[in-house]
Amino acid sequence: MAVALRTFEVKDGWPGLRARLADRLPERDLVLLDEAVAFATHWHADQRRPAGEPYAEHLFEAVSVLVEAVGTTDPDVLRAAVLHDVVEDTDCSLDEVRQRFGDRVAVLVEWVTKPAPVEGRTREEARTAYLARLRDAPAEALLLKLADRLSNVQRLDTHPRPEKRGAYYRETVRAVVPLAQAHPWFRQWFATWRSTFAHLAVDPTDA
Known part of the structure; x- marks a missing residue:
């Protein structure tokens, strides 16, 4: 019998997720x-994900995965999850993130x-190099990347x-699933996901 894939949704935004996390995180960390959240939603503004949902849902899903599935409570890792796309996808600089939230x-x-x-x-070569570099990422950054890709x-x-x-x-399958093997x-989640979406494994250009 196939195992159902667990998915993570935060349709009710940060207030709803904050309420869900209130028994898992101390109030001082929720305030952080x-x-x-205010910083990220300011920068992402009206951005949308490819399927049309507000961009912030992706950020909150990553936090949900880290806390509700993995048990992460480190406030720096969780803040980084909220902020993980502001430099890549907005005009916010890494220095602005550092000045506001610290070096870690x-x-x-x-x-x-x-x-x-x-x-x-090329852009594709840069992407390949980026994914290869993640093999040397510290444990906290690897957790962040896995939660990010899971949401995606x-x-x-x-x-x-x-x-x-x-x-x-x-x-x-090629570049991220191997990174998940240490956790x-x-x-297990990516193994179930890989089976669920196995119909996408064949590259039509190879046919």
């Missing part, structure tokens, strides 16, 4: 997260931020571009 949060955000392509290197792929069939679904599935919960 309040500040990170900024370092974690930097680890999961894809660098802009440099001269002589848990409902992969809702992505509006079929070719992107397959490419993202194959990239995840039992993520290892």
Whole structure:
């Protein structure tokens, strides 16, 4: 009997997630997260995910995974989860993150931020190098990346571009699933996910 894939949703925004986390995190850490949420939602503003949902839902899903599935309570890791895309996807700089939230949060955000392509290197080459670099990521940054990718792929069939679904599935299997092997919960989740979306494994260009 196939195991159902556990998915993480935060449709009711930060207030709803905050209430869910109130028995898992002390109030002082929730206040720290309040500040990170306000900062991230300011920068992401009206951005949307590919399937149309508010961008902030992705950030909150990553936090939900870390706390409710993995048991992470480190406030710096959780703030980095909220902030993990502000440098990559907005005009916010890493220095602004560092000045507001400290060096440790900024370092974690930097680890999961894809660098802009440099001269002589394509976007795809930059992406490949970024994923390869994650093999050397510290444990906290690796947890952050795994939660980020989980949120991105848990409902992969809702992505509006079929070719992107397959490419993202194959990239995840190739470059991210190996990173999950050191963490039992993520290892099991990605194994179930890989089976659930196995229909995306074949690259149509190889047919």
